[in-house]
Amino acid sequence: MGSLFDFMLPELKSPLTGASTDALMGFIHLVSFIILAGVTIAMIYFAIKYKRKSDDDQTPLITHNNTLELTWSVIPLILVFIVFGWGYSGWLNLKAVPDNAYEIQVSAYKWGWTFSYENGAQVGNEVHVPAGRPVKLVMKSQDVLHSFFVPDYRIKQDVLPNRYTYVWFQADEAGESQVFCTEYCGTSHSDMLAKVIVHTQSDFENWLASQNTGGGGTPVERGESLLTLQGCVTCHSVDGSEKIGPTFQKLFGREETMTDGTTLTVDENYIRESILDPGAKIVEGYQNQMVSYEGRLSDDDISDIIEYIKTLD
Amino acid sequence: MANHSTSHPTHVQHHFVDSDQQFDTAKLGMWVFLVNEILFFGGLFCAYIVYRAWYPELFQMAALELNTFWGAVNTVVLIGSSLTVAMAIRSAQKNQMKGLKINLLITIALAVVFMVIKGFEYAHKFELGIFPGDFYTYEGLDHPQANVFFGIYYMLTGVHALHVLIGIGLIFWIYLRARKGEFSSEYYTPVEITGLYWHLVDLIWIFLFPLLYLIE
């Protein structure tokens, strides 16, 4: 059913959450199309058939017709009851997380996502999940409202700062799907994207085991992963391209002019200050857009980030 | 039934057929406005209900900070002023212009008393550091959301106090017009609709008092 309107939907990759939605959308589109065609044809037919012949045309007095009016009130009423029930059951299914769901913690912030796993692994803007198993995301925002949307799975849920919300899905095959933020959250709202990366069960376990669970690697490697994880790279490029904030490429040791006209050479202390108190000194030509990372990054984290930035020549 | 070729009394605007129609229309308009006022306060009451349902213990604790005695006095004062405004309308209907003016003045006096008491209440809270929102510094209430209660308290009583002030202005204006002899038993529409407004202001306080002060 509804194959006529299939072109409107992206390929369904989580049938357990999306099949009912797709069928319902097909049904509504089809019924709407039939009624719309009926109304339009009737309108045009009447306009031609009963075209005004002269200004003295007499029209019959037809004030109402109870049977007819009742019919076209009751039939739509029945139709919308069907739609309501269908939509409701589909929605209950979206709310009922299967017991064996694999749980991942999600933290949303301006403008990125951090996904945390049971073993302490953290990934920024990529959520790796096993295929063929329900996955539950438990989500919370660090600042304003966001919304987690995966069109391929037909799921969406707002992410709030003062309570946890959740979604679930089950991707059947390995592959990738796009994640959007759909609750407007400011300057880079439209860049607050992420990917769902679906692995087969065994690949997923390998991937999880290989994840750096903190502490490993050189300071430069840790700094590099922190930049992605904390979303710094959403606004600061590492290759010199222009984004919301100044690029990190060749940042260390660079001479910058501030908005108040003073100049300074970027050193460890300036970077540290800019992370903890972003509004203190703003480089000319940029706006104060950044939130403080105080409490989100430890002193060691900041040192690692500085070490990494030093390498970006 | 007159059409517009017959002469109107001076107080009847040109687009009304007669004095009765104008009076009915004005009164209906005022009632519609009052409904709208109730919805306006209704929004605040909703915020109150929601937060009270979430933090019932906070509302009980915080109510103890409010001075029930002066709240009760203010309730009596306002009910009294509602009575005098009703008497003012009655005087107008009976064409007793002196009674009208005296009752209006008493109403204004009572409204001022209300505001003075309210002012002392506010001053006392400010001394304790109970300011709205961010400026809240009081430490006598052991609850993380205490500032929210007082946020709601200040919004409700503040918006109400603003209505009292507007009411004082309106009644004073009616008094000035009464002094000029603009009203009679034939025409007292402004007195009547201002009275309606004043009753509403009173009514809202009658809800505010138990909701904020008298929570056990």
Place this chain on the structure above:
Amino acid sequence: MATAEVSPASTGTKKTFKVKRYIPSENPKKTFFTEERGLWAWLTTVDHKKIGLMYLGSVTFFFLLGGILALLLRTELLTPAQTFIEADTYNQFFTLHGAIMVFFVLVPSIPAALGNFVLPMQLGAKDVAFPRLNLASLYIYIIGAIFTFIALASNGLDTGWTFYTPYSTESTSSVIWVTMGVFILGFSSILTGTNFIATIHKLRAPGITWSKLPLNIWALYATSIMQVLATPVLAITLLLLTMERFLGVGIFDPSLGGDPVLYQHFFWFYSHPAVYIMIVPGFGIISEVITTFSKKHIFGYWAIALSSLAIAFIGFLVWGHHMFTSGQSAVATTVFSFLTFLVGIPTGIKILNWVATLYKGSIEMKTPMVYVFVFLFLFSIGGFTGIMLGALSADIHLHDTYYVVAHFHYVMMGGTLIALLAGLHYWWPKMTGKMYNEFQAKIGAALIFIGFNMTFLPQFIMGSQGMPRRYYNYIDQFTIFHQTSTIGSYILGVGFLLIAYYLAKSLMSGERAGSNPWGSRGLEWQSTSPPDLHNFDHTPVVINGPYDYHKPMEEFQLGLANAHDEKH
């Protein structure tokens, strides 16, 4: 000389009046334009017609502003990354486009501009109940507009027209100026609503019983009730939001212990009825135009009249359907979804009744009627996609995507704005006494129809495929839809320019319009074009319904016989 037994609105009991026929002059010497002339007279006028026209001018100005913003937005979206403006500028533009179109154009457009002009005339009254309040509402509107301009001139606004917390409590833009502007504007809306309710109840000409009210009046009545009941809640919400920013009261801000979902409840409690405040007056216009141009009694008068009230009532109970993904409680979500479908029924009934009205009519496809057909087609699409969005599981997928954007443009623009255009072209000869160029007007309607569908149909597809709204950058797969949409919006722009051109031209050199060029039975047409300062030079008496096209015209031109006539 004849008599008629009718009941005046002021008493309600039936009385016998001496009546006679008044034929409006085709070449009036005195009109509301020629009397009380000059800028000062206009600025201080209490005449509902002049106030209506000034509202029309203000609304047109804001429509132009909002429209230019829309075209800039569409131009930016020609390419997936930056085309010509910064992300922050883009965010400000869509916020202002939304806020201006909703609060400054759609809400006041039909009631305050056309309604102000037509309502007293359809009731046979000389003015609205409170003319000075009417003028005050215009000035309050302008003060609200000034506040918004101050915001524009300072930091702009980037929160989206919904001002969702906590973004709006954190944003560095001029949230306070705009919320105060909209707060002030709300009073303008409340005053207009109050005025209309009192006028409809108390100022009807002798003989206009509730069952003889034009459907436009029923629609404006339902609208006014919603304005009076919903706007104060918006007012208090915006006041709380302002206090939140000034003082940090903490009711909506989670970092102070408040709840952002509560803000959404407050906001939509107004803003959903506001959707009906915008569309229901449009329904009124459609009923008037469709009967006039099919010369036929409306099909199902009571069904249409009462469905407006039903929509007004149920419209208050569905606000939560904007929040299916917000994290509100499951019970609330279920109930709101169910009620949303119920509100669809009266709307569907109206559409079918209008189509049925055409049956066996004498149909003349003049411009206003063309717009009615456009309305019926576009608004139906808006309605059906509304059913889609009311269905819970489908809404989860579609919420906050371009599907929603397309849906509300089909309803608000394809519905309200097209109805406004229908009404504007219908009453233009009455308001100005001039006739526009019919051929150009039809070309304009065609451009609007084509441009509109080209702009918004692709948005349904890309929304359904997952394109989120309020996106400055987008992923490449959506490019073709965005580009089609942008080209469509340019065609729409040209259409509106053409309309502005021929309407302006008709003012200078248009043909003189007769008092009743469409042969309507409506009471507003039984006056001169343009009308006299007091609308009628007699007190109209109504004995027939407004759509009794089977009765001869002379029965619709009755007025009280005055004392002078009685002597003869």
